[in-house]
Structure formats: structure tokens, C-alpha cells
Amino acid sequence: MALYARIENGAAVEKREFASPPPAHKNFWKPVVDTGPPALAAGEVANASEAESGGNWVVSYTKAKLSDAELKAGIKREAQRRIIAMTGTSDLSTCLTKQVNALMRATELTNKKATGQTLTAQEQAEEVALQALADSIKAIRSKSDALEVALPVNFTDNAHW
Secondary structure (H helix, E strand, O other), rough: EEEEEEEOOOEEEEEEEHHHHHOOOOOOEEEEEEOOOOOOOOOOOEEEEEEOOOEEEEEEEEEOOOHHHHHHHHHHHHHHHHHHHHHHHOHHHHHHHHHEEEEEEEEHHHHHHHHOOOOOHHHHHHHHHHHHHHHHHHHHHHHHHHHHHHHOOOOOOHHOO
């Protein structure tokens, strides 16, 4: 099987695999030559371009550095991924729900103490755990803020977090 591109007005409008070359009268189908994207270093992206050359449809790639905006967006996604993982949830919505529930419970415990009541041993342990959760989230956010200024290309490296 070989990949072919149907070319119209200088653009590939469709790609298909054929067991054998299309008939000669269907000269709008060109064999695709694509060596694949290059190996990328941290902070690089591969941009693809396609053009007809020598009777083939050639896909070529150029390397480019991520822009500052792309690096900042990546750092924010990494911080979000780490907070989701740290809370033991599987997605942002569930993570946010867990954080809201933790905030409500912490408020209940604070209000109980503010009204002169004493927390049970279990409630004291819960209060410590809730504060540890809040501190961990704040630490990730703080590191994210610092990384958004420094803009390291290897921002997913655990050494930064």
C-alpha cells in the first residue's frame, strides 16, 4: 500500500492508500513522499509544509522554537496537570469540585473553632490534611508563576517543580 494525494489547485484535498498506482489518466493523484517530522529538542515544534515536486506530493518539515506565549501556555497546562494528579482526580472538573469541597469543609472547621467549639482529634487531622492540600496547590501555582517568567523550554522536568 502506498499513500497518494489528490491535488486540486496546488493543494492536497484528499489522501488515500492504494495497493497499486492509480491509472495514468487520473494524473491528479500524486505519490506522497513524507519522511516524517524531525527529532525535536525541548521547546521546538515541527511545522509541516506540502508541495508538488518532481511528480510527487512532498511533505517537508522545518523546526521552530516555541514562542513565549506557547511556552507560558505549556507551563500553565503542566501546572494544571500536576494539580489534577496531586488531588488524585482524573480531570479538571473533578479536581475543581474536590477543591471546592475541601474549601467548604475547611470553612466548617474554622467556623466551629470560631464559635468556641473544640475540634475532635479526627477533625484536627482533617484540618491539617486540608491545609496541606491547600499548601501543595499554592506551591505548584507559585512555581508556575516563576516558570512563566524564566520560560525554560524543559518546563515539564520535575526539577523545576
